[in-house]
Amino acid sequence: MIKELNDDNFLIYAANNYYSPRAIDAEEFYEELNRFKYIKRLVNRYTRGGDLCERLILNHVTILLNVFGNEPAILMLMFKLGPDNLIVIKPFLEYLRAIKAGDLDGIVADPIVVAKLEEI
Secondary structure, rough: OOOOOOOOOOOHHHHHHHOOOOOOOHHHHHHHHHHHHHHHHHHHHHHHHOOOOOHHHHHHHHHHHHHHHHHHHHHHHHHHHHHHHHHHHHHHHOOOOOOOOOOOOOOOHHHHHHHHHHHO
């Protein structure tokens, strides 16, 4: 049982929690893992003053939640995005009901992201 994610055990943790009935080979697994990079890139672009691609982030997060399960996907997102980007990703997790309003209490949600998601 993995208690804390790090670079050494991330891949093993991801593989142990991966479920995709349509997956044929390892290439699809690695394509799903690339979604963490895509999300991080989109969040970084937004935090540096760029546009928020809320629908694209929602799509990527939804797929991660579906193929890894809520708890593992959230843990992996927290690890891959780092603590600074969690203010942006928290509203997406709440919007998708992957976490409850009281979860991740120490993290204040970005008000612009919350407003964008309320418009959907």
